[in-house]
Amino acid sequence: MTQPFLEIDGLAKRFPGSKDELLTVFENVNFDIQKGEFVCIIGHSGCGKSTIMNVLAGLDEPTEGVVTMDGKEVSGPSLDRGVVFQNYSLLPWLTALKNVMFGVKARFPSWSKERVEEHSYEYLRMVGLTNGAEHRKPSQLSGGMRQRVSIARAFATQPKLLLLDEPFGALDALTRGTIQDELLKIWQDSGQTVFMITHDVDEAILLADRILLMSNGPFAEVAESVVIDIPRPRKRAEMIHHPAYYKIRNHLVDFLSRRSGEIAASPRESSGGRRQPLTVRPGADDEKPTPDAERVRPHLVSLAG
Numbered sequence: 001m002t003q004p005f006l007e008i009d010g011l012a013k014r015f016p017g018s019k020d021e022l023l024t025v026f027e028n029v030n031f032d033i034q035k036g037e038f039v040c041i042i043g044h045s046g047c048g049k050s051t052i053m054n055v056l057a058g059l060d061e062p063t064e065g066v067v068t069m070d071g072k073e074v075s076g077p078s079l080d081r082g083v084v085f086q087n088y089s090l091l092p093w094l095t096a097l098k099n100v101m102f103g104v105k106a107r108f109p110s111w112s113k114e115r116v117e118e119h120s121y122e123y124l125r126m127v128g129l130t131n132g133a134e135h136r137k138p139s140q141l142s143g144g145m146r147q148r149v150s151i152a153r154a155f156a157t158q159p160k161l162l163l164l165d166e167p168f169g170a171l172d173a174l175t176r177g178t179i180q181d182e183l184l185k186i187w188q189d190s191g192q193t194v195f196m197i198t199h200d201v202d203e204a205i206l207l208a209d210r211i212l213l214m215s216n217g218p219f220a221e222v223a224e225s226v227v228i229d230i231p232r233p234r235k236r237a238e239m240i241h242h243p244a245y246y247k248i249r250n251h252l253v254d255f256l257s258r259r260s261g262e263i264a265a266s267p268r269e270s271s272g273g274r275r276q277p278l279t280v281r282p283g284a285d286d287e288k289p290t291p292d293a294e295r296v297r298p299h300l301v302s303l304a305g
């Protein structure tokens with residue numbers, strides 16, 4: 001078997017807690033991502049999604065475990081990994097265009113200024129920011145516009161791995177839909193690998209090949225890897241009629257509303273082995289009608305064996 005593009009092996013993160021105790025946010029987190037995959041991660045607030053993303057970005061170190069990308073251990077940030085945070089992280093003294101150009105110049109140092117500008121402008125156009133907004137500084141833009149600049153900057157640098165931390169949270173529904181479509185186009189054309197945090201199950205089903213589900217913290221785990229068996233290209237309006245759609249959706253909602261807490265409350269295994277998430281295909285068992293959510297029996301396949 002070929003080595004996965006991204007390997008997360010035995011990851012744990014502990015912070016100093018109250019008194020002398022350590023707060024274990026998550027531990028024994030193991031999963032792989034193949035080259036070109038689009039993977040979303042969902043879990044309740046505080047389970048450690050952003051911490052995992054920061055470790056993948058090389059911006060934070062795990063307490064235990066290793067992340068390997070393209071066969072090399074991740075240690076520190078790299079232009080091969082582009083990050084879009086919830087809080088934009090733009091350079092306040094530069095215009096929107098110059099913010100994007102800054103990233104592009106660093107990524108492609110041999111390009112001429114004209115090429116850098118043209119390329120940056122193209123990505124700002126994709127996110128709908130070329131009507132004068134490109135010459136404004138972040139303080140002169142709305143929150144949603146700033147977020148679009150930061151999305152354009154990450155996409156324009158064409159990293160091998162795109163890390164997106166709730167990138168569309170601040171956008172109105174219409175803009176969000178447009179940028180989701182652009183993201184899918186860019187991803188499909190570029191063969192980039194995407195890892196994205198979202199709280200929106202419909203967004204995750206629309207975008208992802210697989211959705212990782214995290215149980216509640218502390219001691220959170222990546223419990224399941226849900227395969228989205230809905231063919232591409234996916235269109236919002238048509239996708240909801242696909243037989244797999246509500247089975248997947250029910251499965252995700254059931255996990256978030258019930259099982260994420262049950263897993264957290266159950267005794268932890270102390271086997272010490274590399275615990276892989278269960279691969280679940282709720283959409284694969286579509287021969288029998290399933291009239292209500294409670295009766296959906298996902299087809300479970302364990303990767304652990």
Ligand SMILES: Nc1ncnc2c1ncn2[C@@H]1O[C@H](COP(=O)(O)OP(=O)(O)OP(=O)(O)O)[C@@H](O)[C@H]1O
Binds near residue numbers: 016044047048217
């Ligand atoms: N520097 C830190 N020091 C102490 N605790 C921290 C630190 N950073 C994060 N935490 C704790 O780690 C836990 C996980 O935080 P993280 O931001 O990764 O969660 P999340 O799943 O991304 O949450 P959200 O969905 O709300 O963004 C939280 O309990 C948080 O308080």
